[in-house]
Amino acid sequence: MRILVAPDKFAGTLTAVEAAEAIATGWRRRAPDDELDLAPMADGGPGFVDVLHAALGGELHVVTVEAVSGERVPATILRVGTTAYVESAQSCGLHLLGEGDAERAATSGVGELVLAAVDGGAARVVVGLGGSGSNDGGAGLLAALGATADGPLDGGPAHFGGLSAVDLAPARERLAGVELVMASDVDIPLTGLFGATKTFGPQKGIAEDRIAEVDGWLERLAHATDRRTALEKGAGAAGGLGFALLCLGARREPGIELVTGAVRLAERARAADLVVTGEGAFDFSSRSGKVPYGVAEVAAEALRPCIALAGQVLVGSREMRALGIESAYSLVDLVGEERAFADPAASLADLATRVARTWSHP
CATH class of the missing domain: 3.40.50.10350 (Glycerate kinase; domain 1)
Structure with missing residues (x-):
């Protein structure tokens, strides 16, 4: 057989x-x-890069990025031709949160990974989403790529209280000419009853009595950035990393379909x-x-x-x-x-x- x-x-x-x-x-x-x-x-979560490397070959490049814990950790970029594959869980995975606080965890490291892939000459960057310990709407990623705001973007959602304006232009310029793909099977919006905080916040340690306030912080980020995009399917993936990537023009592709094809x-x-x-x-x-x-x-x-x-x-x-x-x-x-x-x-x-x-x- x-x-x-x-x-x-x-x-x-x-x-x-x-x-x-x-x-x-x-x-x-x-x-x-x-x-x-x-x-x-794999479906885009932990193991995404290893599985694709086993299937596609290519070159592995190790870089050091900021984890959700605030520490610097090694993460791997897989380069196959002009395409780079990165795995968000390597910098913002739940396993890296430890005793940390998801209300103050940022996705800066994922932005650093994307930036390193682009600086390495990638014309297409595929970001695998899943297994995240973050819940910052991808604000840390936006900041790492150059976005600016009238408040901190890289300190987790607890710092969004006074946020009213986010300028995405520098980040979009940084990725000009680069095809961005988010590999995720999660189709929830950023906020609301079926959003990132309500759906996945508890498994990241956000207490039930904190859900409404944390969700409100993400609502503020959405209004300061792009409220329409926050309603799109997949915006709530990986604690809102999907939202940030969609704001930067990413195309969503189901992770399992991407891997089965590869x-x-x-x-x-x-x-x-x-x-x-x-x-x-x-x-x-x-x-x-x-x-x-x-x-x-x-x-x-x-x-x-x-x-x-x-x-x-x-x-x-x-x-x-x-x-x-x-x-x-x-x-x-x-x-x-x-x-x-x-x-x-x-x-x-x-x-x-x-x-x-x-x-x-x-």
Whole structure:
């Protein structure tokens, strides 16, 4: 059999590349004659650059930028021809926030990454969005690219109280002639009941009783900058980084579609007999542009069955099939939560061995 292995990262434990390798290791124990094609995946969040490098090759350039914690951290730019790929989570990721305060976290480092890519000669810059610990509407990015205002843009939303005017002209001039693409599957607006703060603020540590005030600060940023753009789909992605990029003329492209195209997933699925995907937690939110749903869609178009291996499976069989997955298998159910976190690669390999007994046929 020919097996296409296309998982996302298992957040906090395995990168997508490590997950694909673990699945392959376990599968080969049971079915050594099967042909395995490894296609690690991402949706624009953490792992975006690594996955594209594995698929496209290119040159990696490491730069030092400001993180949401205020510290300087290394971040990687992938250069393929005249296109540069950057991953916002490398400077504003939730994992970098630590004990920091999302109300004072800025996205300056993402702006520094974009600037470094442009200074390196890129004619097209693709910014992967996802996994952010910031909630500043991308103001820090705008400042790093040269935008000015009558108040601080690089101190997080807590400093927007007196903001009334933002001049984007210097930032737009800095990016003149550069095609800007934001890779994101989040389609929410910047503010309001379904905006960035209300939807994702709590997971970044913004208390429920602070949501309204923080959202109000982003409203002030929007009125000072471009209120119409704040209402566009995707403006609320990555704590509002989508808003800043849209203000600078970025084109929005679903992250999972960008990656599936880059790794030629449709072509590889047609050559396979079975498609295997996976992620840390497989639940109904996977339909919102996450990797398993995107992979399952590609598998369905190729008329190939798709199964999922996950840290946890939190949907029933009916919901699973609505997501295009024939069967899903839980790591925690097989080895227990303690071992799943203590030794994730070996545990995932064991699960793959078990699954291969059912799905691999001579």
